[in-house]
Amino acid sequence: MERLQETLEAIFMDLHRHPELGKEEVRTTARVKELLGERNIAIVEHDVPTGVLANIGDPSGPVIALRADMDALPVTEETGLPYASEIPGKMHACGHDFHTTALLGAAMLLKEREDTLAGQVRLIFQPGEEINYGAQALLDTGKLSDVREFYGLHTDPNLDVGTLGIRPGPIMASPDRFKVRITGKGGHGAEPQSCIDPVPCMASMILALQQVVARRISPISACVLSITRAVSGNTWNVTPEHAEIEGTLRTMTDTERDLGERVLRETAASVAKAYDCNAEITYLRQSRPLVNSPEQTAFADRVGRELGFTVIAQEMSMIGEDFAMYLKDKPGCFVRVGTGKGPILHHPQFVADRRALARTSEYLATLAQRRLAYLRTLEE
Ligand SMILES: [Zn+2]
Ligand SMILES: [Zn+2]
Numbered sequence: 001m002e003r004l005q006e007t008l009e010a011i012f013m014d015l016h017r018h019p020e021l022g023k024e025e026v027r028t029t030a031r032v033k034e035l036l037g038e039r040n041i042a043i044v045e046h047d048v049p050t051g052v053l054a055n056i057g058d059p060s061g062p063v064i065a066l067r068a069d070m071d072a073l074p075v076t077e078e079t080g081l082p083y084a085s086e087i088p089g090k091m092h093a094c095g096h097d098f099h100t101t102a103l104l105g106a107a108m109l110l111k112e113r114e115d116t117l118a119g120q121v122r123l124i125f126q127p128g129e130e131i132n133y134g135a136q137a138l139l140d141t142g143k144l145s146d147v148r149e150f151y152g153l154h155t156d157p158n159l160d161v162g163t164l165g166i167r168p169g170p171i172m173a174s175p176d177r178f179k180v181r182i183t184g185k186g187g188h189g190a191e192p193q194s195c196i197d198p199v200p201c202m203a204s205m206i207l208a209l210q211q212v213v214a215r216r217i218s219p220i221s222a223c224v225l226s227i228t229r230a231v232s233g234n235t236w237n238v239t240p241e242h243a244e245i246e247g248t249l250r251t252m253t254d255t256e257r258d259l260g261e262r263v264l265r266e267t268a269a270s271v272a273k274a275y276d277c278n279a280e281i282t283y284l285r286q287s288r289p290l291v292n293s294p295e296q297t298a299f300a301d302r303v304g305r306e307l308g309f310t311v312i313a314q315e316m317s318m319i320g321e322d323f324a325m326y327l328k329d330k331p332g333c334f335v336r337v338g339t340g341k342g343p344i345l346h347h348p349q350f351v352a353d354r355r356a357l358a359r360t361s362e363y364l365a366t367l368a369q370r371r372l373a374y375l376r377t378l379e380e
């Protein structure tokens with residue numbers, strides 16, 4: 001365990017020094033392939049330019065996937081760490097370097113235990129999580145269609161090392177994005193009678209859209225709508241032609257997501273009509289709400305406790321996570337791993353405590369190993 005920890009720390013610090021944004025994970029991909037290759041772990045070829053799929057174990061048995069994301073963020077690091085990012089404006093501020101390293105560690109352990117595996121573990125080193133790209137892109141390759149269950153994890157700066165946060169059911173939101181472009185008729189600020197002013201229309205729309213969540217969706221549900229950008233005009237005596245608002249609508253279930261989108265569109269269109277303006281509404285669906293399957297979550301919880309982790313009931317979060325796409329048609333579980341309390345995810349001072357690495361690898365490997373054994377017993 002100590003040797004594994006040392007090996008993983010070296011890999012982690014190297015990845016941390018060399019962050020790459022989504023779809024650009026060329027060095028990280030090469031590094032992962034090299035480390036898997038050194039241990040004779042079989043790579044699965046696929047046509048997504050970055051990211052790695054690999055197999056360990058018995059292909060005649062059930063297949064379970066373990067997923068880590070690999071991409072960094074356009075953030076300038078301010079941790080002052082000796083292994084801080086060497087690339088200006090880029091940083092592993094979401095701990096995906098930790099995830100990649102922990103999965104490599106799990107791969108090393110699983111390779112040693114390969115003869116005992118009751119099925120196959122598919123390793124997923126996924127690109128482009130932050131840009132809502134990689135999970136769907138890898139699913140679209142068809143190389144994951146044989147996977148029975150998906151497991152993944154994320155660093156958590158609210159939990160101590162040695163703690164896991166696990167909760168069945170909805171845990172993360174659909175981070176959808178919307179934009180409304182309002183068109184009126186510009187003119188002189190002194191002559192409203194000859195203009196159609198988009199500014200009061202925008203003001204009403206901002207207030208009306210607050211009702212989508214407040215008055216139309218059950219208060220028991222976790223939902224949020226935020227208008228995060230509102231712009232119009234560029235001087236004091238000209239009535240502008242256009243106004244634009246942008247924001248995010250986040251829900252925890254597909255039903256509320258559908259309802260929210262429909263009510264948002266209707267509300268924006270109605271307000272625009274009331275002001276004689278035209279509204280062009282763009283609603284961009286990002287990843288789905290992330291919903292943990294009850295049985296797989298209970299299993300992940302049990303394995304965590306058996307390995308000596310403190311397991312707490314994870315709080316829900318309105319942040320999005322594209323691991324949700326793997327759970328569209330298949331069961332699975334997404335776990336939060338304590339990496340030491342400190343600045344939040346995406347913060348320039350975020351640090352994932354590397355002392356949690358080997359234990360996290362042990363957890364992933366044991367979870368996959370035991371789950372495969374369990375699935376095999378169901379088949380017999
Ligand atoms: Zn992130
Ligand atoms: Zn992340």
